Amino acid sequence: MGKVEEFEELRPLLFSIAYRILGSVGEAEDAVQETWLRYDASATRPDSVKSFLSATVTRLAIDVLRSARVRRESYVGPWLPEPLLDDPYGDPARAAELADSVSMAALLLLERLSPLERSVFVLRDVFGFGFDEIAATVGRSEAACRQLLVRARRHMHDGRPRFEADREERRELAGRFFDALLQGDVDGLRALLSADVQLVGDSGGKAPALPRTVAGNDKVARLLSAFYPQLRSLGVSFEASEVNGQPGAVLRDRDGRLLQILALDILDGRVHTIRSVLNPDKLSHLGPPADAWAVDREFRARRKRDR
Incomplete structure (x- = not known):
């Protein structure tokens, strides 16, 4: 070869x-x-x-x-990882094994680690490399790499995301969530959101976004129900998709350009976190990004006329 x-x-x-x-x-x-x-x-x-x-x-x-x-x-x-829609592994079983390690929640936990801790954790706990290979890679002794791994595991364990075990159950709940979202069903959303749900947006200052993280069942339900049904009236399309191995959706403008990626964390039959990536720099690897500012202007003009 x-x-x-x-x-x-x-x-x-x-x-x-x-x-x-x-x-x-x-x-x-x-x-x-x-x-x-x-x-x-x-x-x-x-x-x-x-x-x-x-x-x-x-x-x-x-x-x-x-x-x-x-x-x-x-x-x-807020900074979020660039969304990944397609796992590069050709083996679906192996891709499923790796799904939780590539989730937005897991990647954000990895952000807390030092570069060496992060690398040792990824090589050992995700991909199963031997300590001899890891030591040669990062330029540390095997004993030092074991200590780096202990610290990394401690940090990861303290905040480790726990997802529903059944991927089909996650997918089904996400489908009900997006149906309620697009229908503006406040009560339906409340029933699907955890009490302490968080809505986090990443625009990098390059697209309209929430000024801060929104938290709480009622606040998030009302905000979502007031916003997303209006987007559909502007020609924005919604496509359910796995995002970093978890349930999510891809939003496109009327010309098919990428507007937003939504990713959900689901636990105990409820949506615990909704992450929204709007920064066009983080969407361009998936296709041409939309002009989110133009969509926002049209959205505001439509709401003003409807009042």
Whole structure:
């Protein structure tokens, strides 16, 4: 097997490692591409191509993450990972196993870890690499890597998201939630939202967004019911979709351009968190982004006429 074939076979794994470390599709793809360039330029063949490529993409992702953390400190409003609709794994069973580790909730927990803790956790607990490989990758002893993993697990366990075990139950509840959402059914929404539900929006200052996180069953239900039915009247379409392995939806404007991604956390038969990604920079990898400001202006003008 040639270099190209070897690399392409491992590309899904490399992307999955980089995305979990970085929370960014674009940055993960760049890290994978740079990994290929380094592999292609290497004169010697490594004993294990998988170990070599995994180590290379991890080191690149660590370097990017260290600089990205500085940028995120000045990010406008809440920061959410770039949404991922399609898991790169061709094996549905393996993709299902990895779904919870790529959820928005899990990626936000990983944000609390140092770059080394995050990398060790991803390599060991998500992808099952040996401590010898991890130590060589991050440039620490095996004992140090075990300590990094202990700290990472402690942080992850303290806030670990717990999702419904049955994916079909999650999908069914999400369907009822989106039906109530589009019908403006306040009572129906209240019945499906947890008492302490949160609505979080990420626009990065580049699209209309909530000034802060909205919390509480009644507040969130009223806000959703007042907003989303109106969007449909403006030609906005809703498509149910898995977002980072969890129930969600894709919203497009009347020209089919991406307007918003919604992702849901579901626990104990209720929606606990609704995450909305509006920043066009975080949607462009999925297709042409919509002009959210134009949609917002039309929305406000329609509401003014209807009063």
